[in-house]
Amino acid sequence: DQQVKQNSPSLSVQEGRISILNCDYTNSMFDYFLWYKKYPAEGPTFLISISSIKDKNEDGRFTVFLNKSAKHLSLHIVPSQPGDSAVYFCAASDNAGNMLTFGGGTRLMVKP
Amino acid sequence: EPEVTQTPSHQVTQMGQEVILRCVPISNHLYFYWYRQILGQKVEFLVSFYNNEISEKSEIFDDQFSVERPDGSNFTLKIRSTKLEDSAMYFCASSGTSGGANEQFFGPGTRLTVL
Numbered sequence: 001d002q003q004v005k006q007n008s009p010s011l012s013v014q015e016g017r018i019s020i021l022n023c024d025y026t027n028s029m030f031d032y033f034l035w036y037k038k039y040p041a042e043g044p045t046f047l048i049s050i051s052s053i054k055d056k057n058e059d060g061r062f063t064v065f066l067n068k069s070a071k072h073l074s075l076h077i078v079p080s081q082p083g084d085s086a087v088y089f090c091a092a093s094d095n096a097g098n099m100l101t102f103g104g105g106t107r108l109m110v111k112p
Numbered sequence: 113e114p115e116v117t118q119t120p121s122h123q124v125t126q127m128g129q130e131v132i133l134r135c136v137p138i139s140n141h142l143y144f145y146w147y148r149q150i151l152g153q154k155v156e157f158l159v160s161f162y163n164n165e166i167s168e169k170s171e172i173f174d175d176q177f178s179v180e181r182p183d184g185s186n187f188t189l190k191i192r193s194t195k196l197e198d199s200a201m202y203f204c205a206s207s208g209t210s211g212g213a214n215e216q217f218f219g220p221g222t223r224l225t226v227l
Contacts, residue, residue, distance in 0.1 A: 034215070043116070043203050043218030044155065089155065097214045098168040099145070099157040 003027045004092050006103035013110050019077040021106050023090030026071060030092040034100065035064060035075045038087045047088075048075070080110045114138045116219035118204050124225045125194055133189045133222045135204030144187045145205040145216060146179065148172070155203065161187065194226045 005024045013019045023033075031052045036044035050057040050064045050073065057064050063076045077084055090103040117136045125131050137144050146158040160167040161179050178190045187206075191198055201223050205216040 036218075041220065043205075043220050046215045046217065049215065091155075093214070096168075097209075098160040099170070100147075100155075100216060101157065102155040104154050 003030075004090055004101050004103040006088075006090055006106050008106050009104070010107040010109070013080045013108065015082055015110055015112050016079045019075075019080045019084065019108055019110065021075040021077075021088050021090075021108065023073045023075075023103050024071060025073075025092055027092070027094075027101070028071075029094045030101075031095045032093050032097070033064070033066060033073050034091045034093070035062075036089045036091060036102075037084075038089060038105070044089055077108075080108075082110050082112050084108060085110050114217075116204055116206055116217050118202075118219040118222050120222060121220065122223045122225070124227065127196055127226055128193050131191050131194055131224065133191075133202050133204075133224070135187045135189075135219055136185050137187055137204065137206030138208075138217055139185070141206035141208050141217070143167075143207045143209070143214065144179075144181070145207075146189045147203045147205065147218075148200040149203065149221075150197075150200040158189070191224075194224075196226050199224055199226045 034049040035047040038044045048059050048062045048064050050066050066073045087105045087107050089105045091100040119134045144161040149155045157170050159169040159173045176192045180188050201221040203221045204219045207214040207216045
């Protein structure tokens with residue numbers, strides 16, 4: 001079941017530069033998309049979300065872009081900081097919102 | 113800041129034994145969830161729970177699994193007869209609303225090891 005897919009298992013970025021994490025989905029019933037960050041030995045922490053009626057949502061250093069026709073979303077982190085180093089999960093839900101479907105995650109490493 | 117807590121952090125059990133994983137959701141939340149992550153795999157939805165009923169469950173959540181809210185604060189996941197393939201991190205989550213971009217708050221997880 002690959003309804004939500006993150007094709008890059010890892011990404012390395014220099015501190016201060018932009019990090020771009022990508023996510024693709026196949027299920028047209030998904031209405032909402034969320035990004036979570038996960039540190040080792042912790043649960044996922046919510047970062048930012050976007051509704052399918054929007055194409056952009058911004059919160060501080062984090063911006064999520066949604067291209068509904070391409071079934072693609074991305075998370076931009078600007079500027080990247082070493083503390084951003086973690087695994088980032090893309091997740092999606094339908095309008096009922098009873099469950100989240102997660103991608104496989106992308107490990108981001110921000111080098112000082 | 114309110115948070116979801118889970119106990120124990122690590123549970124080791126023998127195959128065939130029953131285990132109960134415990135969670136205390138955020139106090140004013142009404143919607144509760146269990147997810148699991150097998151090592152090296154995706155986080156997978158197990159079940160959602162609202163108003164003392166299961167709202168939705170995945171095909172993973174078979175008759176060996178059950179959930180309960182025994183009192184006003186705890187939310188438990190029981191696995192009746194554990195199998196080796198039940199070894200995973202189990203995450204509890206809660207949210208204040210349902211539908212749409214309901215931000216689900218996750219606990220730190222319980223690592224279940226079935227021997």
